Amino acid sequence: MVAKSDTAIILMNLGSPDSTAVPDVKKYLLEFLMDKRVIDYPWLMRKLLVGGVIVPKRAERSAEAYKSIWWEEGSPLIVLTKQLQKALQHDLEIPVEITMRYGTPSPAETFDKLMKEHPGLKDVILVPLYPHYAMSSYETAAEYAKEIHRKKRYPFELRIVDPFYKHPDYIHAMAESMRPYLEKEYDHLLFSYHGIPARHLRKGDVTGGHCLKVNDCCHVDSKAHSQCYRHQVTVTTELVARELGIPREKWSISFQSRLGREEWIRPYTDHLFQELPAQGKKKLLVVCPAFVSDCLETLEEIAVEGKHSFISSGGDSFVMIPCMNTHPVWVKALGNLCREKMEAVTV
The missing domain is CATH 3.40.50.1400 (Rossmann fold)
Structure with a gap:
């Protein structure tokens, strides 16, 4: 159990359907593809394209694809992100949580959890787990988190780690x-x-x-x-x-x-x-x-x-070659990225 803290880390990944059932996959695809930074068409055109063409055609096929890689513990991406959270928690003395751009846990859910467990929270370091800047990945994650933070008027400062493609x-x-x-x-x-x-x-x-x-x-x-x-x-x-x-x-x-x-x-x-x-x-x-x-x-x-x-x-x-997942050198690198951002806050 991590002691009460005024600073916390959130790792933000893409997200995943809650299950391989077609309705859950449809729900996830709709949220993902209706994002204006993923398909940047006007809203009505996007709605007709996504809801009327793409999702109806892709949902069952995507559900089968997810079934082929689904683990007993759940979605590989979610499981691996939780494992990364746990590994990073061992390296840091402050709370480490996860959130997803699409699906659960949402930024609001994660922010609420932190505020409940750490009412004196002053700074949250958000790490979008995208090394490179793209409108449809890093940008949408960062901007969505900022939007939720602003709308719900959380009292802590939200500080976002930059793309780390050449770190x-x-x-x-x-x-x-x-x-x-x-x-x-x-x-x-x-x-x-x-x-x-x-x-x-x-x-x-x-x-x-x-x-x-x-x-x-x-x-x-x-x-x-x-x-x-x-x-x-x-x-x-x-x-x-x-x-x-x-x-x-x-x-x-x-x-x-x-x-x-x-x-x-x-x-x-x-x-x-x-x-x-x-x-x-x-x-x-x-x-x-x-x-x-x-x-x-x-x-x-x-x-x-x-x-x-x-x-x-x-x-x-x-x-x-597998992704870095929880490779110990990656966990150490991620810890260093978080420390650098925390040190920048105190300057």
């Missing part, structure tokens, strides 16, 4: 979690990140003229990089590859989880699974650094569907 401790943790998998022979290492519509990059470009407009824009210095997902995943990949000593010709970046028919940032992961064997890259490693906890997008989309596609296309071996 040395995060890079080191990523590298160490991957290192054992590089000891066996492989032809290629694919860094597969969650995709976003190309339109989101342009919309989030604070300069209005850099992202996807300047040649090699991710490597040309710009204020746009502070909110550019593509730039940030590129930096993460290059730093991790450098720390692990992986030759440039042995790795590449791709983007998964497309939705709809519009252009998303390329190259597409599912296309590469079909193309790499023909290029002689038949022993494949795949890592998904956009996720700190394994979830549907890693356990089913990559480890099951992706593997089947790659092997069916002529590949010989396929290994998905």
Whole structure:
């Protein structure tokens, strides 16, 4: 039991359906896809598209996908986030709670729980568990938490940890979690990140003229990089590859989880699974650094569907490197991120 405290940590992850039942999956998909930062169409258009087309078509298929990866304890993402909470609690002397952007526990539920247990609470450090800035991930998590905090007029200060895509401790943790998998022979290492519509990059470009407009824009210095997902995943990949000593010709970046028919940032992961064997890259490693906890997008989309596609296309071996989950180096890195934010509060 953690003693009464005036400071607390909240780890904020994506969320999950409450069960694999179709009604629960529908409820989750509606909340997720109706988020204006995920599908940024006008409300009525979004309502018609999500409620009338996407969810009715995807709910049963998504429920089956969740069933294929569901653990006895529940949703892998929720279980792993709770395990991370417990591991971090051992490293810190202040309360550590979790919340989800979609589903339960909601930010309001977590804020209320903290206030009940720690009525003298003054500061809450919120850690969105997204290393990279994107409108549909980090931004929606941070802004939603701020909105709930403001509307319900909680007395504590809400302080949010910035994206940590190039933080040395995060890079080191990523590298160490991957290192054992590089000891066996492989032809290629694919860094597969969650995709976003190309339109989101342009919309989030604070300069209005850099992202996807300047040649090699991710490597040309710009204020746009502070909110550019593509730039940030590129930096993460290059730093991790450098720390692990992986030759440039042995790795590449791709983007998964497309939705709809519009252009998303390329190259597409599912296309590469079909193309790499023909290029002689038949022993494949795949890592998904956009996720700190394994979830549907890693356990089913990559480890099951992706593997089947790659092997069916002529590949010989396929290994998905697990997310950092509760790797001790990651737990230490997360603790350091929280301490840095707490120290900034006292300055």
